[in-house]
Amino acid sequence: MTQPKSFGDALIEAIPNLRAFAHSLSGDGQLSNDLVQETLLKAWTHKESFVPDSNLKAWLFTILRNTYFTYYRKSQREELDEDTAAMNASVPPAQLTHLEFEDMQRALMRLSADHREALLLITAEGFSYEDAARVCGCAVGTMKSRVNRARSKLLEEMTGQPVDDGHREPEEAPKSSSGP
Amino acid sequence: MQHRLDTSEDCKRADGELPERQPEPEAIKAPVPQLPGFAAQLIGQRMRAMYETLAQEPVPDDLLELVRKLEAKERPE
Secondary structure: OOOOOOHHHHHHHHHHHHHHHHHHHHOOHHHHHHHHHHHHHHHHHOHHHOOOOOOHHHHHHHHHHHHHHHHHHHHHHHOOOHHHHHHOOOOOOOOOOHHHHHHHHHHHHHOOHHHHHHHHHHHHOOOOHHHHHHHHOOOHHHHHHHHHHHHHHHHHHHHOOOOOOOOOOOOOOOOOOOOO | OOOOOOOHHHHOOOOOOOOOOOOOHHHHOOOOOOOOHHHHHHHHHHHHHHHHHHHOOOOOHHHHHHHHHHHHHHOOO
């Protein structure tokens, strides 16, 4: 007899992607496990507020990114910077050479946090623009423009060449993400 | 990091409607740049390769145990 999948089973199924998202968003393998742990606890505690048959993964990602940005804002005073990524650089990569893998992580960490999460949700995780916008609490159009900008920036970071996309970035005031 | 369970804030907004918000300045300040297709593709491939590598790491036991313990606590004897 097959048991219907429990909420716990669904959580466990989501863990690998939650960890990948947490790690690439925070650039820190240690921190990412803490973030996932906290996400699981919060999801469990608030499971009544999850609408059955809606997108559990999107819900969990929302909790995770909100948890991260709460933490991020706190730790900004303590200068959490891209070096954290390098110090906690992770895992021997499967398809990328180690250097390519580290380059990618480093380049990602040099993006603003909202550009980084946009790219991760859309390009890496494969969320629809609608789901990604819901996760980040922004408009769909904002999500689309973030992804495009993030791609250009990332390419610049990786090649060291300015990307001529016909768009000049205005002097950007250091602005924290659009967190909750 | 401490586990805080008081932050129901973080669980809000999921699956609700999109929040009514003013368009953010970045959305309206300039035309959205478009990379040539091959460049966007390259970025996509690299990103996914990195992401998959991370997702394939073995899940630490304590995360699995956490969920199992939470389940067990609720299971009626």
